[in-house]
Amino acid sequence: MPxxxxxxxxxxxxxxxxxxxxxxxxxxxxxxxxxxxxxxxxDGQLKTVSADPKQAAVAAKPATMVVGPGEKITTITxxxxxxxxxxxxxxxxxxxxxxxAIWTKNELIIRGSTGGRPVxxxxxxxxxxxxxxxxxxxxxxxxxxxxxxxxxxxxNGAGIRFEKGNLTVHSCAFLDNEMGILTANSxxxxxxxxxxxxxxxPRDKNDLHHLLYVGGIGKFVLRGSRLSNGYLGHLVKSRARxxxxxxxxxxxxPVAGLLTxxxxxMAALPT
Numbered sequence: 001m002p003x004x005x006x007x008x009x010x011x012x013x014x015x016x017x018x019x020x021x022x023x024x025x026x027x028x029x030x031x032x033x034x035x036x037x038x039x040x041x042x043d044g045q046l047k048t049v050s051a052d053p054k055q056a057a058v059a060a061k062p063a064t065m066v067v068g069p070g071e072k073i074t075t076i077t078x079x080x081x082x083x084x085x086x087x088x089x090x091x092x093x094x095x096x097x098x099x100x101a102i103w104t105k106n107e108l109i110i111r112g113s114t115g116g117r118p119v120x121x122x123x124x125x126x127x128x129x130x131x132x133x134x135x136x137x138x139x140x141x142x143x144x145x146x147x148x149x150x151x152x153x154x155x156n157g158a159g160i161r162f163e164k165g166n167l168t169v170h171s172c173a174f175l176d177n178e179m180g181i182l183t184a185n186s187x188x189x190x191x192x193x194x195x196x197x198x199x200x201x202p203r204d205k206n207d208l209h210h211l212l213y214v215g216g217i218g219k220f221v222l223r224g225s226r227l228s229n230g231y232l233g234h235l236v237k238s239r240a241r242x243x244x245x246x247x248x249x250x251x252x253x254p255v256a257g258l259l260t261x262x263x264x265x266m267a268a269l270p271t
Contacts (some may be wrong), residue, residue, distance in 0.1 A: 005030040005077075012236075015141075021180070022147065034091075045262060046221055049105055055141055056198075061088045061109060062088065063088050063089065063090035064086075064087050064088045064089070065079060065082070065083065065087055065088070065090070066089075066090050066091075066092065067089060067090070067091045067092065068091060068092025068093075068094060068118070069092065069094060070092075071092065074246065075096070075099050075121045076091070076096050076099040076120065076133075077100060077101055078099075078100045078134075079091075079101070080101035080102055080103050083105050083108060084105060084106045085101065085105045085106045085107055085138075085255070086105075086106075086108075087105065087107075087108055087109070088108075088109045088111075089108070089109065089110045089111070090111055090112075090113045090214075091111070091112050091113060091118040091145065092111070092113055092118065092196075093112065093113060093115050093116030093117065093243065094116075094117075094118055094119070094120055094226035095119045095121055095122045096119065096120050096121065098121070098123035098124065098125040099120065100121065100125050100126050100127035100131075100132055100133070101132075101133045101134070102127045102128065102133075102134045102136075103133065103134070103135045103136070103137050103140060104136055104137050105130075105137045105138070106137050106138030106139060106140075106165075106191050107138060107139050108139070108140045108141070109140075109141045109143070109144070110140070110141070110142045110143070110145070110234045110261075111141075111142070111143040111144055112143065112144035112145045113179055113232055114143075116147050117144050117145065117173070118144075118206065119145075119146040119147075119148060119160070120133070120145060120147045120148065121148050121149055122130050122137045122147075122148065122149040122150050122151060122157070122177075123149065124151065125132065126150065126151070126152050126157055127161075128174075129152050129153060130152060130157070130158065130161040130182075131150055131152075131157060131158035131159065131160055131161035131179075131182065131207075132147050132149075132150050132157075132158070132159050132160070132177075133147070133159070133160045133161070134160075134161045134163060134178075135160055135161070135162050135163065135164075135165070136162075136163035136164035136165065136169055137164070137165050138165045138166070139165060139166045140165060140166070140167050140168070141167075141168040141169075141170065142160070142167070142168070142169050142170070142172060143169075143170040143171055143172065144170070144171045144172065145172050145173075145245065146172065146173040146174075146175065147159030147172070147173070147174050147175070147177060147180070148152075148175050148176050148177070149176050149177065150176075150177035150179070151177075152178070152197065155178055155180050155206075156182060156209075157169045157177060157178040157179065158177055158178065158179040158180065158181060158182040159174040159177045159179075159180050159181060160174075160180075160181045160182075161181075162181060162182070162183040162184065162189065162191060163180050163183070163184045164188075165189065165191070166189070166190045166191075167189075167190070167191050168191075168192045168193075168194070169181065169191075169192070169193045169194070169196055170194045170195060170196070171194070171195045171196060172196045172197075173196065173197045174197070174198045174199075174211070174212075175197070175198075175199050175200045176195070176200045176201075177209075178209045179209060179210055179211075179212075179213050180198040180212050180213075181193070181198075181212050181213070181214075182213045182215075182249075183213070183214050183215045183217055184217070185216035185239070186216075186217060186218075187216065187217065187218045187241060188217075188218060189217035189218060189220045190217065190220075190221075191214060191217060191219070191220050191221070191240075192220075192221040192223075193212070193220075193221070193222045193223070193225055194223055194224055194225070195223075195224040195225060196224075196225045196226075197225065197226050198211035198212050198225070198226070198227045198228075198235070198236075199211065199227065199228045200237060201224075203221045208231060210233070210235070210236070210237045211227050211235050211236060212227065212236040212238075213236075213238070214236075214238040214239060214240050214243070215236045215239050215240075216235065216239045216240065216241070217239075217240050217241070218241050218242070218245070219240060219241065219242045219243075219244075220238050220242070221243075221244045221246075222236065222242045222243075222244070222245050222246070223244075223245065223246035224246070
């Protein structure tokens with residue numbers, strides 16, 4: 001049976017007129033650095049589970065491909081086409097206009113380099129009519145990248161369309177997209193979103209744009225992230241078999257007809 005897991009250091013959210021969320025903006029400070037999880041043991045005691053040190057080692061791997069102005073590979077589209085299994089792709093800071101990408105390889109790390117977060121601007125273009133980026137590889141990690149302006153004819157243009165494999169999104173931003181992240185429905189998929197930001201849903205009264213929409217995948221983890229400025233749709237909607245939230249902040253200004261901050265149509269009671 002699907003389960004909805006809650007970790008005890010999440011923000012407490014009051015109700016406001018049938019909705020759940022803050023009637024004011026969240027603190028302006030960045031999402032906290034993730035140091036571990038607090039879990040309740042069978043005897044009822046709270047215990048800290050330390051962060052996996054392998055995560056830091058993965059993020060520190062040297063780049064095997066560098067993308068950006070002045071580099072041998074200048075576009076994101078070309079980088080995705082050339083990428084091989086095990087590639088560590090580093091993207092230089094700057095704005096990347098109309099460069100959709102389809103990532104199909106395994107054990108990929110795609111990260112923005114230090115000195116500024118690279119911004120993927122859709123500018124009316126999309127990969128396969130779905131998203132700025134389509135991810136359907138094996139194990140993929142995306143870090144320190146911003147996605148803006150995802151629009152498609154079906155009105156569900158995403159920053160990232162996640163269709164296959166295991167995806168980790170760390171320190172990224174998804175702003176002004178019809179969907180921030182939109183997933184497929186395979187129980188073999190897992191999605192983990194860490195220290196990331198979702199906001200600025202399009203002001204479209206003819207459709208529902210969710211900042212984060214997770215389909216019927218096996219497991220979804222959201223921690224250390226902020227979601228704000230939705231419009232009509234949900235801030236996050238999850239149909240995952242297991243959903244876990246930790247240290248996540250929600251902000252929702254009153255909007256006529258706005259749905260709840262979150263929706264778990266397939267989830268059982270919190271555990």
